[in-house]
Amino acid sequence: MIAPRRLVAPVNEFARYLRTETVGGVVLLVATAVALIWANSPWAEGYVALRGTVVGPASLHLDLTLAQWATDGLLAVFFFVVGLELKRELVVGELSSVRQALLPVAAALGGMVVPACLALLVGRGAPGMDQAWAIPVATDIAFALGVLALAGSALPVTARVFLLGLAVADDLGAIAVIAFVFSSGLNLLALGAGLLGAALYWWLQRRRVRAWWIYVPLGVAVWVAIHEAGIHATIAGVLLGLLTRVRPDDGEEYAPALRLEHRLQPWSAGFCVPVFALFAAGVPVGADALREVFSTPVPLAVMAGLLVGKIIGILGFAWLAIRITPACRPRGLGWRDMAAVSMLGGVGFTVSLLIAELSLVDQPEVLDAAKAAVLIASAAAALIGAALLVRRGRVHATPAPPP
Secondary structure, three states: OHHHHHHHHHHHHHHHHHHOHHHHHHHHHHHHHHHHHHHOOOOHHHHHHHHOOEEOOHHHOOOEEHHHHHHHHHHHHHHHHHHHHHHHHHHOOOOOOHHHHHHHHHHHHHHHHHHHHHHHHHOOOOOOHHHHOOHHHOOOHHHHHHHHHHHOOOOOOHHHHHHHHHHHHHHHHHHHHHHHHOOOOOOHHHHHHHHHHHHHHHHHHHOOOOOHHHHHHHHHHHHHHHHHHOOOOHHHHHHHHHOOOOOOOOOOOOOHHHHHHHHHHHHHHHHHHHHHHHHHOOOOOOHHHHHHHOOOHHHHHHHHHHHHHHHHHHHHHHHHHHHHOOOOOOOOOOHHHHHHHHHHHHOOHHHHHHHHHHHOOOOHHHHHHHHHHHHHHHHHHHHHHHHHHHHHHHHHHOOOOOO
């Protein structure tokens, strides 16, 4: 009986390790690097063949490629965790009161509107821009927080609170874009079945049912119905996350949302998102490919939106919110600190890659260039943001001169 107990600790410790934002970011980077190296190696045909391998029952319209399974299936788990985080922040967290929510919501709105408008301006008239404008609206919450944890530890804790609130509100906006912009051929019967399943999930939560063997098949059924309805299947994950109970009952140590987030975060960060990146980030990065990235409208629009539009939108709308609403600047943060944190909003990465695949699915050549633009802009935003955070951290670490 002792041996099994010895096996539990390493597994739990590994899961705890994967929950940390920095480790999740490193795993994601490794998967991205593997994808880029593989796609630009002599074995690139094997990478393309693996991505295109079809798996699943055709009778249920689930005969999807492995790349599609990663996008529609594994990212549904990621978005379920995002939904849990959103629900927690909206009910008991940083977005739970109007005054608390004003600044991050305004900053997130600016971080979506300005990049989208700038992308439309730079890429005006280019094929695919009718939907590709949405690519730079997203922020990769996990990666951005990971960079802040690595480079901004000397800043006040309010920096993380601001970035978390901003990224959560930004995720909510990106989810709305995915739901409304990239849904086609709506199947009302399937949609009704999905909503009925979601309502049953909510009712079971209200009845305090805890049996996983009920929730797992129900969650899969809702995912299948939403997929069949013509809405991107990741929305099923968000929907169920938002319907999960976040307040613990009397005598209950943890609410279901916190328990689920604790259990699923390692799977999301350590498997689901990296596998998606493995299939999504493998784009050509040779001289010709890079020339196309820096000379064609769509990738230029994406980079402009992420690198320029994000920081202008976040800072600009934050300034407006402080001037015309009861919102106030986070305690201990100056505008230069806010600028450093806002730069991390340009790390689009996971969600931007997803939106790129949805918006340019019929234009593979433009898609590869747009995904390369996402990777380049996200890396640049992370590096610039990290440099600014380190510099601001030194300022905060310097003792004030004696009076």
